[in-house]
Amino acid sequence: MNNNNKLPTILIVDDNPKNLQILGNYLQMEGFLIEFALNGNIALEWIEKLEFDLILLDINMPGMDGYETCKIIKNNPLKHDIPIIFLTAKTDAESIVNAFDLGAVDYITKPFNQKELIARVRTQIVIKNSREEISRNLIEIKSKNKQITDSIQYASLIQTAVLNESQNRAAFFQEHFILNLPKDIVSGDFYWFHKTDDKLLVCVFDCTGHGVPGAFMSMLGITLLNETVIRDKIYKPNLILNQLRKKIIDALGQKGDFLEVADGMDGSIISFDLKHGSLVYSGAFNPLYLVRNNKIIEFKADRMPLSHYAIMNDFSSHEIEILPNDLIYLSTDGYIDQSGGQNLKKFKSGQFKETLVRYHKHPLEIQKQMLQETFDNWKGNNDQVDDIIIVGLKL
Numbered sequence: 001m002n003n004n005n006k007l008p009t010i011l012i013v014d015d016n017p018k019n020l021q022i023l024g025n026y027l028q029m030e031g032f033l034i035e036f037a038l039n040g041n042i043a044l045e046w047i048e049k050l051e052f053d054l055i056l057l058d059i060n061m062p063g064m065d066g067y068e069t070c071k072i073i074k075n076n077p078l079k080h081d082i083p084i085i086f087l088t089a090k091t092d093a094e095s096i097v098n099a100f101d102l103g104a105v106d107y108i109t110k111p112f113n114q115k116e117l118i119a120r121v122r123t124q125i126v127i128k129n130s131r132e133e134i135s136r137n138l139i140e141i142k143s144k145n146k147q148i149t150d151s152i153q154y155a156s157l158i159q160t161a162v163l164n165e166s167q168n169r170a171a172f173f174q175e176h177f178i179l180n181l182p183k184d185i186v187s188g189d190f191y192w193f194h195k196t197d198d199k200l201l202v203c204v205f206d207c208t209g210h211g212v213p214g215a216f217m218s219m220l221g222i223t224l225l226n227e228t229v230i231r232d233k234i235y236k237p238n239l240i241l242n243q244l245r246k247k248i249i250d251a252l253g254q255k256g257d258f259l260e261v262a263d264g265m266d267g268s269i270i271s272f273d274l275k276h277g278s279l280v281y282s283g284a285f286n287p288l289y290l291v292r293n294n295k296i297i298e299f300k301a302d303r304m305p306l307s308h309y310a311i312m313n314d315f316s317s318h319e320i321e322i323l324p325n326d327l328i329y330l331s332t333d334g335y336i337d338q339s340g341g342q343n344l345k346k347f348k349s350g351q352f353k354e355t356l357v358r359y360h361k362h363p364l365e366i367q368k369q370m371l372q373e374t375f376d377n378w379k380g381n382n383d384q385v386d387d388i389i390i391v392g393l394k395l
Contacts, residue, residue: 008053008125009033013043013069014087015061019110023056023087023117030118040064044072047079053125057104059088059095067102074103081131083124087112152185152212159186159215162222169193172200172274175394177368181334181375182387188214189332189387192225196235198274202391203240205267206286206332208307210387213263220251221265237269237282241315245284245306254308264307268330272322272395279320279328279395289329289353290320291360296353322395327360334388335371340378347378364392 010032014020017038024034035050037043039061046052055073059066066086074080085106086099096107105124108117163180170176170193178191188207193200203225207217224247228234234243248254248264266285273279281288283301290297299318304311336352339345355374359367371390 007031007033009035009050010054010056010121011035011037011043011046011050011052012056013037013040013061013066014056014058015039016058019058026114026118027121030122032121040066040069040072043069047073047076047082052082053128054121055082055084056087056121057084059086059090059099067098070099070102070104081128083128085120085124087117149185155212155215156182156185159190159218162219163190166191166193166222169195169200170202173393173395175364175392177364177390177392179368179371179388179390179392181372181384181389182210183334183384184211184387186212186215187387187389188218189334189389190218190222191389191391192222194225194229199235200272200274201229201235201237201240201269202272202330202393203267203269204286204330204332204389204391205265205306206334206387206389207265208263214387217263217265220248224248224251235271236317237271237280238315238317240269241267241282241284241306245304245312245315248306249308252307256308264305264309266301266305266332268301270328270330277322277395279322281318281320282315284315286330286332288318289331289356291327291329291356292323292325294357294360296357298353326395327364328393328395329356329390330393331390332386332388334384334386335375335390337386338375338379338382338388339385340380340382344382347375364394367392 010027012020012023012034015038020036024036027034035046037046041064057066057070066088070084073082073084083105084103085108086104087108087110089110091109099107106120108120167178172195188210190205192203205221207214207221209217224244228240228243228247232243234240252263268281268283268286268288270288271280281299284304284306285301287301288299290299302315304313304315336347336349338347340347355371359370362370
């Protein structure tokens with residue numbers, strides 16, 4: 001393979017020794033290494049022994065002509081990238097077209113201008129070197145991309161294991177489903193389940209970003225939830241959100257400065273009282289949907305994220321009496337923000353609520369499948385715009 005410390009090597013193929021001598025002298029004076037062949041057969045022997053950066057090839061030669069020689073070289077998978085310039089006395093259009101059809105990169109007619117010949121030779125060698133450098137870079141990029149992708153795939157296994165451990169605690173609910181659709185391999189959305197002596201906690205959070213940055217935030221969020229609920233024993237949803245916001249601000253060093261990290265989370269938390277059948281909900285931007293008697297009730301979230309923000313009030317709390325057959329849905333905004341349909345518009349919350357009501361009489365696991373199919377049909381061939389989590393619960 002050619003490199004910056006190796007002089008370019010050119011093979012000249014011509015049945016006229018005088019032409020070989022003249023042309024060879026020109027090129028050697030320009031700093032090229034030269035080999036000669038009096039016919040096509042000798043040329044083919046040379047390219048098996050040496051690596052050439054360019055071939056100057058005559059057409060009219062005894063035995064195997066230049067066209068046949070070029071065809072054999074181009075059919076050799078190990079040699080077909082060697083650039084070939086035809087150097088010939090044939091000036092008719094048919095000969096020129098035939099040469100390019102066989103894979104030649106240039107066509108020079110005799111008698112030739114020395115400076116023009118040198119310029120064309122240098123141009124083709126530069127092109128060949130550039131192509132080889134691009135090829136080497138692509139191989140390196142593919143290798144690094146595989147390493148990165150393998151690392152992210154492994155990170156996905158870790159994230160999935162953490163989420164599955166939490167999901168195991170969802171078995172206390174009569175029915176439930178979790179629709180988890182990461183935009184990339186790893187996700188910035190996460191869910192979290194926890195059981196105390198008499199309460200079930202369910203959290204659904206949407207971190208800033210997606211992919212690797214979002215996944216880092218999700219791991220931070222799960223860690224801070226474990227600290228807040230399990231270690232600090234805070235069980236009320238609004239108090240959990242207050243504490244999470246404080247911990248996230250502290251962890252990211254947020255002070256409200258213009259250039260600081262503005263990452264954070266939106267989310268919703270419910271606490272279901274197993275003894276009394278009551279539910280408490282608090283949310284940061286993400287609402288709660290309750291389907292009851294074929295109708296949907298939306299409980300609004302506070303318009304504040306879990307990060308430093310212009311509004312920093314305490315989060316509010318909604319107490320809800322649960323009736324038999326009530327269904328609860330918590331979700332991030334990825335589903336309603338997905339572009340699609342005939343007019344490439346967002347799905348929007350109104351259509352999402354209609355969809356929940358339309359499917360709510362089915363078992364929850366069937367609802368999950370139907371929501372997935374609806375999303376896939378809406379998205380079509382468009383890219384997924386964000387991570388998605390929807391949790392459905394029958395209390």
